[in-house]
Structures are given as structure tokens and as C-alpha cells.
Amino acid sequence: MTQEYWRWKENNWKSADKDWTKAEIVTAGIDVGSVSSQAVILADGELYAYASMRTGSNSPDSALNAITAAMEGTGLTLDKIHYIVGTGYGRVNVPFAHKAITEIACHARGANFMGGNKVRTILDMGGQDCKGIHCDEKGKVLNFLMNDKCAAGTGRGMEVMADLLSVPIAEVGPMSLEVKEDPPPVSSTCVVFAKSEAMSLLKQGWPKNKVLAAYCSAMAHRVVTLLERIGVEKEFFITGGIAKNIGVVSRIEKELGIKAIKSEYDSQIAGALGAALFGKALVEKGGKKK
Numbered sequence: 385m386t387q388e389y390w391r392w393k394e395n396n397w398k399s400a401d402k403d404w405t406k407a408e409i410v411t412a413g414i415d416v417g418s419v420s421s422q423a424v425i426l427a428d429g430e431l432y433a434y435a436s437m438r439t440g441s442n443s444p445d446s447a448l449n450a451i452t453a454a455m456e457g458t459g460l461t462l463d464k465i466h467y468i469v470g471t472g473y474g475r476v477n478v479p480f481a482h483k484a485i486t487e488i489a490c491h492a493r494g495a496n497f498m499g500g501n502k503v504r505t506i507l508d509m510g511g512q513d514c515k516g517i518h519c520d521e522k523g524k525v526l527n528f529l530m531n532d533k534c535a536a537g538t539g540r541g542m543e544v545m546a547d548l549l550s551v552p553i554a555e556v557g558p559m560s561l562e563v564k565e566d567p568p569p570v571s572s573t574c575v576v577f578a579k580s581e582a583m584s585l586l587k588q589g590w591p592k593n594k595v596l597a598a599y600c601s602a603m604a605h606r607v608v609t610l611l612e613r614i615g616v617e618k619e620f621f622i623t624g625g626i627a628k629n630i631g632v633v634s635r636i637e638k639e640l641g642i643k644a645i646k647s648e649y650d651s652q653i654a655g656a657l658g659a660a661l662f663g664k665a666l667v668e669k670g671g672k673k674k
Contacts, residue, residue, distance in 0.1 A: 385673045389546045389547045389550055389552050390543035391553070392553050394436060395436055396454055397434055398454075398458055398627045399427075399431065399433065402432050403427075404427045404458065406427075407427035409426075409428055409466055409467070409664055410427055410428075410432075410460070410464060410465050411426050411469070411663030411664045412467075412468045412469075412545065412661030413426075413468070413469050413655070413657060413658065413659025413663060414468065414469070414471070414475075414481060414656060415475075415653075416439060416443045416447050416450075416470065416471075416472045416478060417487075418439060418540070419439055420438060420511060420652060421438070421439045421446040421449065421472070421474075421538055422658055423447075423450035423453065424657045424660045425451075425454050425647060426657075429663075433454045434457055435453035435456075436450075436652050436653065437453055443473075443477035444479050447474065448480075467664070468481045468663060469481060469484070469490075469660065469666075470660040471489075471490040471658070472487045472655055482483045483666065484660050485662050486515060487508070488656050489525055489662070490654075490655045490662065491655050492506055492517050492519040492525045492624050493662060494521065494658030494659075495519070495621045495654055495658075496523025496602075496658070497523070497657055498623075499647050500640035501522070503519065503619050503620075505518055505611070505615075506519060506621050507540065507607060507611060507620070507621070508654070509538065509623070509624035509627060510539060510625070512539075512540055513531055513538060514606075514607055515528055515531075516528060516614040517614075523555070527614060528614070529613055538626070540575070541578065542599075542603070542632075544561065544578075545578070545596070548583070549582070549595060556600070557565060557600070558627035560596035560632075561631055562597075563597045566660055567594055567597055569601040570585070570595075570602050574653075578599060578602065581598075582598075596631065597631070600635055601635055604632050605635075605639065607632075616640055616642060619645065620644050622636075623652075623654035624654070627652075635670045
């Protein structure tokens, strides 16, 4: 069987010290993205369980797979969840959701929870796009910008590069830092061009770590260009799968001259977490509660 170097590890988690049966309000957020899908379950506004899965061929199945994985081993079932909010690329195709809310709003709310109310600028590095978001102390969106040109500066682009170089996706970031200094970046405007350039560099004798350094540098610079258009405050937080790539994050921080706020939470769950928080607020305002 051919190894799929791009394939990142799916995972789920549940709290060992919380009991959802004792909660007054149980809510869930489902973030169906173009590459990954997350489900987060809150018990009275506290993180109870979550799952991060690969998005499949259709949004409804991906949403169900994510929430099923999050509920695994908890005894919880869909009918026991008081309110479910869908978000992300496939948010309108979550059949069991009570409401759909944009990923911009949900990532801002989730980042506010994960990074604290000091967070003001958020970078969401997703599978097919990147977003720069400004929010207030409550996680309310004030302004945002989005790149929508190509997958070159996104998670999917990084998966393509990992497969091309036969480097496991989790090792891309650390390996890209194994250079004395960064080489000139490859194309950051088109994943096809970037792939072609990378292949050419390999034929020229470049080692894999140098090629990855060139690609991570290109990704970082493209993201920084987006952020500079919206403006970056030092209370800076990164969400999405690429936030786990130290090769990209460290280069973004260096170019901006700002360190991103660190968090104990999985950066990929921000959107689903924000959706679940919105669900709790909606129940408290008199929304549906089964």
C-alpha cells in the first residue's frame, strides 16, 4: 500500500472530569471544512469533547462522522444535545443542526475562548483559504479579509508538498527549519506552480529540507501580506491546521515581529468551538432546548 504522506492524524478527546448528564445545557458545534471537519461538545459552556476528522465526499456524512467521533465513549446521543450549530464550508449541509453561522464569526468566538479576551487579531489558516480577522474583547468580529485565489498558501497546498517530497505532514514544519538560512521562496500564488518549482529544485540537487524551507517561507510571506492589509495587533492568535506547523508559524512571527498567543487547545477546533459557544448563547436567549 502506498504511503499517504499528506494524511494527518484524526483524533478525538473527551474530558475525564466532566459529566454531561449533570449539565443544564449541552451544545455542539460542527465545522465542516473543505479538508477537515471538527465537532465540539460543550457542557454548560465548558469543553467536554471534540473530534477532528478528514472531510469526506459530502458534507452531511462528514458532519455526522465528526459528531459521532466526538460522542464516542461518552454515552451521549444527538437527541440529548440541546442545540447544534453548523459552520464552515459545508455549514448549510449539516442536517441535524438547528442553525448555521459563518466560520468568520465562529473562529473569532472560538479564538476568544482559546486565547483569552485579549485576542484582537486572528489568522485562520484553513484547508483552502486564509482569513485575517479583527475582533473585540468578546470575540465579536469587527473586520476581516480573506484570500481566495489558490490553495498554495493553505493546508491543502502543504499536503500536496508533503506528498511530492514523501515527507509525513507532521514532519514538514520541523524539517523546514533544518537550514542555516532560508532560501528564496517558491511561488505562493499557485499550488501547481509551487509544485513545478519544487520538482525543479529537487532535480537541481536541493535537499528536501531546503525545498520545504522555500515553500514554508512562501506560505508565511503570503499570509503576512494578507495580515498587513488588515493590520495586526500584538494580541495575535492563529487557528486552523497550519497553526500546528512550526515552520510556517515561526516564519510568520519573525516577519511580523510578533509572537502568536499560545494555547493548550487544539488549533483546529476553533471554528467548531465558536459554533458550540453560539449554541449555548442561543439556548440562553430562549432558543430551542430539547
